Amino acid sequence: MIQSTGTIADVLKHKGHQVWSVSPDVTVFEAIQKLAEKNVGALLVMDGDRLVGIFSERDYTRKVALRGRSSKETKVREILSERVICATPQHSVEDGLRLMTEHRIRHLPVVENHKVVGIVSIGDLVNWVINQQSQTIKQLESYITGGYPS
Structure with a gap:
């Protein structure tokens, strides 16, 4: 069992809650x-x-470039992914990684009470796990060598 x-709230506290967005009416080029x-x-x-x-x-690559469409004439609303998989701040990091893997996505909006409160990428979550594992290893090494946890 994975510890x-x-x-996700912990990750957002560390990385920040900044969200970059566009209107569905902008052109793909602007996006x-x-x-x-x-x-x-x-x-x-x-x-x-x-x-x-x-x-x-x-x-962009699959719905505009490969289909010969013009990014300056195509609106984002015409090609956006409407089925958005979201997480809540209460989801575990492991839950977020599982969602991303199962749905083959790289970005996970974080929603609370129907309001977007952040977004995490697969890189954010993997870096978080690596950092947590490094801290655990340091604590175990300190314990084994007779040191006290900091």
């Missing part, structure tokens, strides 16, 4: 510019405060 390494500007792989698509989808680099 719990924390919750790609924002991906590059913010150095992220996905943007939430928000209609006001309502999450209506997610737009990723994968959506």
